Amino acid sequence: MKVLLLNGSPNKNGCTNAALSIVADELTKQGIESEIVWLGNGPVRGCIGCGGCMKGNGCVFNDDPLNAIGEKAKSADGYVFGAPVHYASPNGAMVAAMDRLFYAYGGYMKLKPAASVVSARRAGTTASYDALNKYIGINDMIQVPSTYWNMVHGSKAEDVLKDEEGVSIMRAIGSNMAWLLKLLQSTKGTELEKPVLIPKARTNFIR
Numbered sequence: 001m002k003v004l005l006l007n008g009s010p011n012k013n014g015c016t017n018a019a020l021s022i023v024a025d026e027l028t029k030q031g032i033e034s035e036i037v038w039l040g041n042g043p044v045r046g047c048i049g050c051g052g053c054m055k056g057n058g059c060v061f062n063d064d065p066l067n068a069i070g071e072k073a074k075s076a077d078g079y080v081f082g083a084p085v086h087y088a089s090p091n092g093a094m095v096a097a098m099d100r101l102f103y104a105y106g107g108y109m110k111l112k113p114a115a116s117v118v119s120a121r122r123a124g125t126t127a128s129y130d131a132l133n134k135y136i137g138i139n140d141m142i143q144v145p146s147t148y149w150n151m152v153h154g155s156k157a158e159d160v161l162k163d164e165e166g167v168s169i170m171r172a173i174g175s176n177m178a179w180l181l182k183l184l185q186s187t188k189g190t191e192l193e194k195p196v197l198i199p200k201a202r203t204n205f206i207r
Contacts, residue, residue, distance in 0.1 A: 001032050001033065001077045001078070001181045001182075001185060002032070002033040002034065002035065002075070002076055002077055002078075003024075003027055003032060003033070003034040003035075003076060003077065003078040003079065003080060003177060003181075004034075004035055004037060004072050004073055004076035004078070004079050004080075005020045005023060005024055005034060005035065005036045005037070005079075005080040005082065006036075006037055006039065006069065006079070006080070006081050006082060006097075007020055007036055007037065007038045007039060007082050008039045008081065008082060008083040008084070008090065008091060008093060008094030008097060008098075009038075009039075009082070009083065009084045009091065009094075009119075010039075010040075010041035010084075010091065010093065011041070011084070012038050012041070013157060014084070014119075014156065014157055015084065015119035015152060015154050015155075015156065015157055015159065015160050016082045016083060016084050016117070016118075016119045017036065017038075017082075017157065018119075018152070018154075018157040018160040018161065019082060019117050019119055019152045019160055019166070019170050020036050020080060020082045020117060020170075021036065022160075022167055022170035022171060022174070023080055023115075023117070023170045023171075023173050023174040023177070024036060024174070025171075025174070026170070026171045026173075026174025026175055026178070027174045027177060027178055029174075030174070030175060030178035030179075031178070032078075032174075032177070032178045032181060035072070037069055037072060039065060039069070039093060039094065039097055040064075040065050041093075042064065043064060043093075044064045044065075044066065044092075044093040044096045044097050045061045045063070045064055045066075045096060045100070046096040046099065046100075047059075047096070047099040047100045047103060053100075053103050053104035058070055058071075058104050058105070059100045059103070059104045061100075065097075066097055066100050066101060066104075067104075069097070069101065070101055070104055070105035073101065073105045073108055073109060074105065074108040076109075076112070077112060077113075077181055077184075078112055078113040078114065078144075078177050078180070078181055079109060079112065079113070079114040079115075079141075080114070080115050080116070080117060080173065080177070081094075081098065081114065081115070081116045081117070081132050081135070081136075082116070082117040082118070082119070083116075083117075083118055083119075083128060083132060084118070084119050084120065085118055085119065085120035085121075085123075085124035085125055085128045087124070088123065088124035088127050088128070089124065089127060089128055089131055090118065090128045090131055090132055094132075095131070098132070098135050102135050102138075102139060106139045109139060109141060110139055110140040110141065111140055111141065111142065111194060111195070112141055112142065112184075113141070113142045113143075113144050113177055113180045113181060113184070114136045114141045114142065114143065114144065115136075115143065115144040115146070115150060115173050115177065116129060116132035116133050116135075116136065116150060117150045117151070117152070117170070117173070118132065118150065118151050118152075119151065119152045119153070119154070119160065120151065120153060121153065121154065121155050122153065125149070125151040125153075126149060126151075129149050129150060129151060140197075142180060144173055144176050144177045144180060145172075145176055146169050146172040146173045146176065147168065147169055147172045148165065148169050149169075150169055150170075150173060151166065151169070152166035152167075152169070152170065153166060
């Protein structure tokens with residue numbers, strides 16, 4: 001079993017990476033493989049709603065890391081999405097990546113455990129956490145619980161390690177993720193492997 005952790009920060013080894021590394025360390029302790037993938041600090045295209053991804057070949061744009069990340073997402077058993085707070089919301093590149101990741105690869109992530117993690121110097125964490133959680137909630141995924149909202153605080157990676165409550169929250173994410181993955185593994189081949197899926201009724205406010 002393997003968990004894919006996406007570091008959406010433009011700073012590869014900053015606070016977001018520090019938080020994800022704590023989660024990954026706990027997963028390792030409990031026998032779960034993990035990989036932290038960095039989104040990078042180059043341009044990330046936003047979704048243009050072209051529908052090209054519906055053909056099943058990923059996103060039509062191939063000039064940024066999104067499709068490579070999506071290919072890794074296909075075979076992962078769980079996910080942690082990490083982002084820094086910029087202006088009281090997740091950084092723009094991460095939002096653009098999440099839009100396209102869930103449009104093009106969301107089908108591979110359904111019914112799998114996921115958590116979101118945010119880091120900030122001081123404020124904006126709860127709004128950013130809510131924004132990332134909406135991707136999980138709309139995609140039939142299992143949100144991994146923790147002991148508080150999934151946030152860490154600090155201006156640099158070393159600060160995160162001093163945030164004792166933040167560290168404990170990250171460890172709890174790893175522990176609970178490992179537990180859920182093992183539970184799901186134990187249902188393979190039984191009637192509990194998947195829920196009864198309810199077809200989605202798609203409407204709008206006009207008709």
